[in-house]
Amino acid sequence: MSVADLLHGHEVVAPIVLPLVAGSVLVLLEKAHSRWVPVVSLAATLALLALAVGLLLQASSGQVFPYLLGNWQAPWGIALALDRLSALLLLLTAVVASGALLFSLGGDDRQGAHFHSLFQYQLMGLAGAFLTADLFNLFVFFEVLLAASYGLLLHGAGQARLKASVHYVVFNLTGSALFLIAVSLLYALTGTLNMADLAVKLAQLQPQDARLAQAAALMLLVVFAVKAALLPLYFWLPDTYAAASAPVAALLAIMTKVGVYAIARMTTLMFGVGAGGATAGVAAQALPVLALATLVLAAIGALAATRLRGLVAYLVVASAGTLLLAIGLGTVGTVAAGLFYLVNSTLVVAAWFLLADRISAARGGTDLLEPRALAQGWAPLGVAFLVAAVAVAGVPPLAGFLGKTWLLQAAGQTPLAAWVVALVLGSSLAIMVSLARAGSTLFWKPGEAAKAPSSMVLLPNHPGHIWSISLLLAAVLAGALAAGPLSAYTGAAAEQLLQRQPYIDAVLGARPVPAAYDVREEMHQRMNERGDLK
Amino acid sequence: MLLLLALGIGTLAGCGVWLLLRARTFDAILGLTLLSYAVNLFIFAMGRVKVGAAPIIEAGKSFTLANTADPLPQALVLTAIVISFAMTAVLLAIALRAHAQASSDHVDGQEPRP
Numbered sequence: 284m285s286v287a288d289l290l291h292g293h294e295v296v297a298p299i300v301l302p303l304v305a306g307s308v309l310v311l312l313e314k315a316h317s318r319w320v321p322v323v324s325l326a327a328t329l330a331l332l333a334l335a336v337g338l339l340l341q342a343s344s345g346q347v348f349p350y351l352l353g354n355w356q357a358p359w360g361i362a363l364a365l366d367r368l369s370a371l372l373l374l375l376t377a378v379v380a381s382g383a384l385l386f387s388l389g390g391d392d393r394q395g396a397h398f399h400s401l402f403q404y405q406l407m408g409l410a411g412a413f414l415t416a417d418l419f420n421l422f423v424f425f426e427v428l429l430a431a432s433y434g435l436l437l438h439g440a441g442q443a444r445l446k447a448s449v450h451y452v453v454f455n456l457t458g459s460a461l462f463l464i465a466v467s468l469l470y471a472l473t474g475t476l477n478m479a480d481l482a483v484k485l486a487q488l489q490p491q492d493a494r495l496a497q498a499a500a501l502m503l504l505v506v507f508a509v510k511a512a513l514l515p516l517y518f519w520l521p522d523t524y525a526a527a528s529a530p531v532a533a534l535l536a537i538m539t540k541v542g543v544y545a546i547a548r549m550t551t552l553m554f555g556v557g558a559g560g561a562t563a564g565v566a567a568q569a570l571p572v573l574a575l576a577t578l579v580l581a582a583i584g585a586l587a588a589t590r591l592r593g594l595v596a597y598l599v600v601a602s603a604g605t606l607l608l609a610i611g612l613g614t615v616g617t618v619a620a621g622l623f624y625l626v627n628s629t630l631v632v633a634a635w636f637l638l639a640d641r642i643s644a645a646r647g648g649t650d651l652l653e654p655r656a657l658a659q660g661w662a663p664l665g666v667a668f669l670v671a672a673v674a675v676a677g678v679p680p681l682a683g684f685l686g687k688t689w690l691l692q693a694a695g696q697t698p699l700a701a702w703v704v705a706l707v708l709g710s711s712l713a714i715m716v717s718l719a720r721a722g723s724t725l726f727w728k729p730g731e732a733a734k735a736p737s738s739m740v741l742l743p744n745h746p747g748h749i750w751s752i753s754l755l756l757a758a759v760l761a762g763a764l765a766a767g768p769l770s771a772y773t774g775a776a777a778e779q780l781l782q783r784q785p786y787i788d789a790v791l792g793a794r795p796v797p798a799a800y801d802v803r804e805e806m807h808q809r810m811n812e813r814g815d816l817k
Numbered sequence: 818m819l820l821l822l823a824l825g826i827g828t829l830a831g832c833g834v835w836l837l838l839r840a841r842t843f844d845a846i847l848g849l850t851l852l853s854y855a856v857n858l859f860i861f862a863m864g865r866v867k868v869g870a871a872p873i874i875e876a877g878k879s880f881t882l883a884n885t886a887d888p889l890p891q892a893l894v895l896t897a898i899v900i901s902f903a904m905t906a907v908l909l910a911i912a913l914r915a916h917a918q919a920s921s922d923h924v925d926g927q928e929p930r931p
Binding site for chain 1: 837842845849852853855856859860863864865874876877889890893896897900901903904907908911912914915918919924925926
């Protein structure tokens with residue numbers, strides 16, 4: 284039985300409704316029944332995981348599944364659409380969220396108020412941003428996930444967190460202002476906000492509007508580049524991610540992917556090279572170059588990091604750079620390789636944030652990269668560090684290697700091939716060096732520092748800590764073992780992404796479900812009687 | 818009237834950006850507020866400025882944009898106003914807390930060293 288049968292055709296909107304209801308129920312439960320809060324939150328997140336698996340199976344058929352919110356036909360009402368790419372990102376969100384939530388049960392969720400409700404609202408915003416096919420609706424879901432992330436970031440405040448929050452909020456609010464300007468400009472030019480309809484209308488634009496349309500398109504890309512941490516706009520990220528609590532930082536690892544997803548969707552559907560009109564391929568030249576520069580700076584940042592959390596934050600920037608490079612090169616091969624790499628890198632970076640928190644706990648609460656005494660029983664942390672380092676640096680046995688190799692192979696036919704090969708390999712080497720240095724400082728040098736006082740024992744890890752890190756690393760290993768089916772899926776997703784027409788046809792072709800009592804029918808009749816419709 | 822509206826939006830946006838670039842949280846918040854006013858007016862103007870036309874269908878008139886104002890940008894402005902108002906409130910709360918903790922309203926939480 285598929286999810287579509289189970290939910291009577293409302294399956295596409297379910298990943299948005301489920302966290303919304305769960306988050307609201309959690310607000311009510313918080314005071315009187317606080318014992319139940321983690322249980323409900325975990326149950327909702329696992330239900331989202333199951334739902335995402337169901338949607339992935341549904342989307343793997345290759346169809347685009349539109350959903351009309353409010354039952355109005357597409358260019359007039361708001362539409363959602365599920366295709367392979369959005370299903371993949373939904374599943375990734377659910378897996379990372381399950382890991383982060385399990386970890387937070389180890390005590391991070393009790394540092395401040397409303398953790399679980401904010402967590403669910405964040406999931407709602409993420410799911411909405413991945414599913415929507417309407418530009419203004421995308422803005423609204425961006426605001427939902429940002430508002431939740433402001434609250435989560437401040438969770439269990441502190442000087443560093445407050446400072447990072449002020450920067451993060453101001454930066455993102457300015458981004459929102461730009462987003463609105465771009466959206467309203469596009470509306471003024473085309474008279475529509477539906478992304479599929481925009482894709483059609485932008486190609487038919489009058490030549491005198493070309494410059495305005497290009498300005499709007501580039502402004503949109505700037506906004507998404509802020510979220511995705513592309514070169515001139517990534518400065519907020521390392522401080523913010525290093526200051527957030529571990530489960531929040533792990534969840535934020537998927538937030539940069541919202542920016543990447545939005546850029547992928549816009550540059551293929553609306554501003555693709557083959558889209559036609561003045562905005563076709565508007566940033567096709569700049570995107571790969573900026574992505575390569577981002578990659579270089581991320582590698583330098585990783586080498587220069589003095590704290591483990593800072594190092595991990597630069598791993599996020601490097602992953603975003605690689606992904607945007609894959610999307611910017613814009614062939615089916617590179618996009619497929621990029622999506623394959625996205626799965627691996629998101630999971631492993633989320634695991635990294637959780638792991639960094641446990642490592643600093645084992646060292647008496649500091650993650651400065653200098654020799655410190657380690658508490659007893661640190662060996663499993665060392666093993667996890669090794670696995671995560673291998674996965675993120677792109678060293679052979681794991682999927683990070685496969686993803687990068689595939690990307691390099693696919694980039695061979697593009698004009699930037701030499702630069703891509705040199706800089707991707709160079710940045711991988713720099714990241715490997717910085718991780719090797721961090722690992723040897725953390726685990727091999729403590730003998731040189733003061734001997735660990737016998738009183739310093741590793742606090743017994745909460746089962747949530749162990750389970751969450753194991754779950755995420757197991758998912759990374761599974762990604763390497765199931766590389767065949769996974770690469771087949773991402774390949775198909777890339778092909779679907781680059782074919783605009785099926786998406787446009789599906790969204791604009793969706794018909795409202797006939798209602799038992801149709802208000803619109805009655806309205807239409809009355810207007811006919813009064814002679815309003817002529 | 819169009820010129821007046823454009824000048825108004827430009828002045829608001831310019832003042833907003835200038836305030837935003839100052840390194841004080843209070844100035845930044847005021848800047849963001851002005852910027853969001855400018856954006857709201859801009860969205861409104863993008864629906865084409867029209868005098869004496871309601872964004873609803875009137876009896877006896879055909880419903881083309883010649884007779885009515887475009888209702889969609891007005892709905893968008895409403896959403897944008899609500900969101901920017903709420904976000905300003907959140908930012909004010911964060912800034913107040915940062916000020917109470919650091920006893921400085923510099924955006925970095927400490928006065929720059931001379």
